[in-house]
Amino acid sequence: MVIDGTDLGELDDDGLALFRNQTMGFIFQSHFLLPQFTVLENVMIPYLIYAGRATPEVKKRAMDLLDRVGLSHRRNNRANAISGGEQQRAAIARALINQPRMILADEPTGNLDSSNTEKVFTMLREINRDYKTSFIMVTHDRALAERTDRLLIMSDGKIVEDICHI
């Protein structure tokens, strides 16, 4: 598989790790924030893994992202001290900190109520538009799926339909 000019088959474990860190972002059904860190620290973790210390520039980017997902006021809270919807939005900010080309989102709204689902999806759409980040999203929410650019319907592990919305 070749992504953004890199043949993943040729990368070793460390190479794949670095690729995941630099080129891809992940958003999961469950937020998976690290409860030992604050919201702001969680957002910066993908950067800290390799750099160790946040530069003022990265800190500013993290603050901007938190602002964008509406969590600036929660930045110094522990990750497990905020609500489920807030945690998922923090996870989105985290996925964006290294400015990845592509984000894999696995049921990003699966654990959210309809109002939070709307907020999160709108946010993903804006990021897609502003940062030119591609999203590959898995969802069981047909209504949400209809609002994507391209819809691939899978059944028993096989693609059964490919619908383009643009």
Added chain:
Amino acid sequence: MKSSLRFEFSLARRFLEENRSQTLLIILGIAIGVAVMVFLSALIDGLQANLIDKTVGRSPHIVISNDENAAAGAVKSKDGDRVLLLDATRKTMRPIVEWRNITNDLAADRRIKTVLPVVEGSGLIERGQVSRAILLKGFDLVKADQIYDISDSFVDGSPNIRDGAVLIGKDLAADLGVGAGEPIKLALSGRDSLTVVVDGVFDLGISSVNQRWLVMDQRRAAALLGLGDRINTIEMQVYDVLSADALAREWALRLPGYEVVSWQESNASLLAGLRSQSSSSYTIQFFVMMAVILGVASVLAISAVQKSKQIGILKAMGIRTASVSRVFMIQGLALGMGGTAGGLGLGLLMSKAFIVLAQQDYSLLLRPFTAAVIISATVLSATLAAYLPARQVSKIDPIEVIRNN
């Protein structure tokens, strides 16, 4: 610091802080283990140092005499200048003819603290109906004080050897019923008995010495034993008591024909006792160390299971496998260091309490080397104990964690 290492340290710290009670418990566990090792080492080393000091503190560490098994008559040593002669009186050890050269050579050896030329022989003393076998020791009293400290051990009389006067041990004086200033009859083999005056009575705290020793001036003893101006024994104390054995072997090679005996040779059973005491202490310490290792390994293994989801997510975000392992090794290192620091303090406290409570007449001895071994072994063991949990977490597949949510 390598930049990714900085994140590993911060992650390890957060993990340890998160389970604060678990972390404190294992540090306490390590501390108790280290305290036991410190206390046991200090106790055994203190006890042994005391025993050795009691055994050899006021006695020679190495004794050189003319080898009784050497061929009779004149024997030339390998360098040809030392001539060993058969002694005229069979009960007296043969003289060391070149004793002045030998004692000069010995005194030049920096490892040797004191060199004492001694005239030694056996005899009998009588007073009234009572007679006792004695060991006649002739030496310079001032020099001998460096080994025996006789001058400070007088219970009766004065520490001077006047012409014709002798010093005897406390028990011998009691057996004969004599005190300072009283005469006794001294019989040496091959001579008529003569009358000597007891000038002082000493107590060296060793019953064999107090019962048998009769001390006089070296020249007079040599004359009485028919040695002329020669001596027949050289006694020594060395700086490093435990190396006396090796030093004795070395000098035995340099002085062929002479018998060079270290205190270790004449106290083999004491040494065997000390050795088995040490090995039982090492055995206990080994098992304590095993308990520490298992404690650290089990706590980190539990932590690894608790954190597997977080490790999986970190891996999805691109943390390297080796980094994850290091996070756990760092936790082991930190637990080891914290536990060792606490354990050292606790161990020293236990030692102090023991001295006060048990009221022993010896002090505990924690050698810097022993402390260094305990510290490094514990910190290293705790770090290595983290190896298995570290391997366990490094195998976590991010896909598995994500799939099982």
